Amino acid sequence: EDPVAAAASPAGEAEADEGEGETCSICFEPWTMAGDHRLAALRCGHLFGFICISRWLTGGGSKCPQCNKPAKRGHIIFLYARKLKALDNAEEVRLKSRLELEQGSRRMEQLEVAQCRQQMQLMTDENVRLRKEVEELRRWKAQAAFGSSQGASLSSSQRQDSSSGGHYVFSKAVLVSQTGGSRVLSYCEPLGCLLASQPSPQATLVPGFGVKKISTATLKPSQYVPIHSKQIRGLAFSRHQDSLLLSAALDNTIKLTSLMTNTVVQAYNTGRPVWSCCWCHDNNNYIYAGLANGSVLVYDTRDTSTYVQELAPLCPVVSLSYIPRAASSMFPCGGLIAGSLEGGCFWEHVEGTTYTPHILPLESGNCTDIQVEPDSRHCLVTYRPGRANPSLRCVLMELSRTPQTDSRQPPICSCSPVQTFTAGSSCKLLTKNAVFKRPAGEGATLVCAGDEATNSTMEVWDAGTGALLQKMPADLPVLDICPFEVNQSSFLASLTEKMLKVYKWE
Numbered sequence: 001e002d003p004v005a006a007a008a009s010p011a012g013e014a015e016a017d018e019g020e021g022e023t024c025s026i027c028f029e030p031w032t033m034a035g036d037h038r039l040a041a042l043r044c045g046h047l048f049g050f051i052c053i054s055r056w057l058t059g060g061g062s063k064c065p066q067c068n069k070p071a072k073r074g075h076i077i078f079l080y081a082r083k084l085k086a087l088d089n090a091e092e093v094r095l096k097s098r099l100e101l102e103q104g105s106r107r108m109e110q111l112e113v114a115q116c117r118q119q120m121q122l123m124t125d126e127n128v129r130l131r132k133e134v135e136e137l138r139r140w141k142a143q144a145a146f147g148s149s150q151g152a153s154l155s156s157s158q159r160q161d162s163s164s165g166g167h168y169v170f171s172k173a174v175l176v177s178q179t180g181g182s183r184v185l186s187y188c189e190p191l192g193c194l195l196a197s198q199p200s201p202q203a204t205l206v207p208g209f210g211v212k213k214i215s216t217a218t219l220k221p222s223q224y225v226p227i228h229s230k231q232i233r234g235l236a237f238s239r240h241q242d243s244l245l246l247s248a249a250l251d252n253t254i255k256l257t258s259l260m261t262n263t264v265v266q267a268y269n270t271g272r273p274v275w276s277c278c279w280c281h282d283n284n285n286y287i288y289a290g291l292a293n294g295s296v297l298v299y300d301t302r303d304t305s306t307y308v309q310e311l312a313p314l315c316p317v318v319s320l321s322y323i324p325r326a327a328s329s330m331f332p333c334g335g336l337i338a339g340s341l342e343g344g345c346f347w348e349h350v351e352g353t354t355y356t357p358h359i360l361p362l363e364s365g366n367c368t369d370i371q372v373e374p375d376s377r378h379c380l381v382t383y384r385p386g387r388a389n390p391s392l393r394c395v396l397m398e399l400s401r402t403p404q405t406d407s408r409q410p411p412i413c414s415c416s417p418v419q420t421f422t423a424g425s426s427c428k429l430l431t432k433n434a435v436f437k438r439p440a441g442e443g444a445t446l447v448c449a450g451d452e453a454t455n456s457t458m459e460v461w462d463a464g465t466g467a468l469l470q471k472m473p474a475d476l477p478v479l480d481i482c483p484f485e486v487n488q489s490s491f492l493a494s495l496t497e498k499m500l501k502v503y504k505w506e
Contacts, residue, residue: 024037025048029049031049037052040076040079041076042071042075043071043075044067044071046065057071129178132178136175140175140499166439169504170472171502172219173500173502174214174220176495181209181231182500183479184232184479188237188259191243192215193222194216194500195211198212208226209226210225210228211224219502227257227264230249230273231250233248233276235248237279238281244257246277246287248276251273253267253274254287254299268299273291276289276290281334281374285300285302290320293316295310298310318367318430321372326377333349339381340367341366341367342364342367343360344367345359346360358413366384368430378398378463379397381395383395384427391423391425395417395421396463399415401413419464423451423453431477431479433447433449444463447460448481459472474496476498480494480495481493491504
């Protein structure tokens with residue numbers, strides 16, 4: 001047996017381990033810095049004396065004596081070190097690996113703790129908000145109960161007036177906006193819901209303004225739909241576009257929103273704040289926007305770029321109502337009634353985008369709202385208190401069309417007062433009142449208005465006789481009023497800056 005191979009036996013390796021880093025693993029003699037037995041290495045990294053490994057490879061060996069990897073004489077390289085000895089750092093490497101694992105685990109735990117703290121803060125804030133809402137609802141419930149007791153103690157004369165044809169009974173109060181800011185109200189009959197404008201309930205996450213849906217079946221709020229970046233001043237539904245809501249806002253836009261998907265499907269930039277809006281009930285393709293500078297812009301929903309016509313400026317347009325054409329001898333024509341602070345104008349819709357203006361004979365300077373009852377061809381004009389008249393007045397006007405003596409000239413459209421209803425001595429807000437058919441009244445008409453001075457009462461009159469039917473207490477000034485019907489029952493909704501109250505006709 002080859003003595004060199006014997007030297008590489010396990011027994012020899014055990015002896016070599018004792019002098020590891022100092023001796024040649026072939027001859028077990030210390031290597032030197034110079035001469036034939038100087039320190040040398042193969043590509044595999046094992047160390048030998050030069051003369052020993054050289055003889056091994058030239059004598060027929062073709063592998064490393066220690067690891068048996070292929071080797072040849074040309075693979076030998078010299079190393080320049082007096083003495084080699086490897087430091088055992090396996091424990092250090094193991095400890096460092098464990099330390100890195102522990103540090104990673106600790107970072108994950110710290111992240112989980114931070115997330116739990118954040119969730120706890122969110123839950124705490126939500127708890128505080130819900131507590132406040134519960135307290136607010138309890139307060140409204142107590143006030144509603146008090147209001148019901150007041151309603152039950154109506155005077156005998158009011159009882160006599162209301163018992164003959166029915167009266168409104170408080171049904172439910174719904175919290176719309178905890179912080180206030182609600183402004184206008186509308187009713188979507190196909191979807192069976194009321195829409196009340198309000199600021200975003202999550203202003204930090206979803207800033208801006210939108211509408212809150214309130215189911216008329218359950219009288220419970222369902223969801224908030226974001227639409228505009230500034231306050232909404234007008235809401236309107238088409239008689240044919242079942243779920244398409246038209247809205248106007250102070251962010252210089254009017255928008256069409258699908259309430260089926262709760263998304264804005266069309267937006268128009270008006271260039272100025274918009275105070276009011278409405279649909280054309282003779283041609284569903286047209287919509288109108290009343291601007292702060294007094295202009296009325298006519299839009300064709302088939303043209304998504306800009307308006308198709310601008311009607312001459314009057315004054316800030318506070319209200320827009322479209323009265324459709326009808327087979328009426330007194331007032332057969334259809335068109336747009338624009339109410340401004342300086343009066344009103346009826347834009348007779350001749351055809352297409354052709355309109356003829358008729359200035360209505362209204363008082364100048366105090367007009368705050370004009371609402372229309374299209375079937376009876378009446379409009380309700382609201383005047384705020386002034387020097388000549390210290391009370392808020394709602395004047396019911398009958399629209400008329402008078403032919404001129406010269407047949408070549410178009411007829412004149414005008415209006416004349418029928419009844420005047422007085423409310424209170426204060427009107428700081430541009431509130432909206434209502435004129436509508438009396439439930440089961442066989443053509444009779446009711447007028448409803450808020451009394452801001454008494455903070456606040458909502459009053460209902462019979463438009464035919466002028467008699468006050470009833471007063472309904474309110475906690476804040478009534479900003480908008482909306483009658484609606486559900487399952488052959490008639491209701492009346494009133495909106496304050498925070499609450500929606502619903503009354504049922506009985």
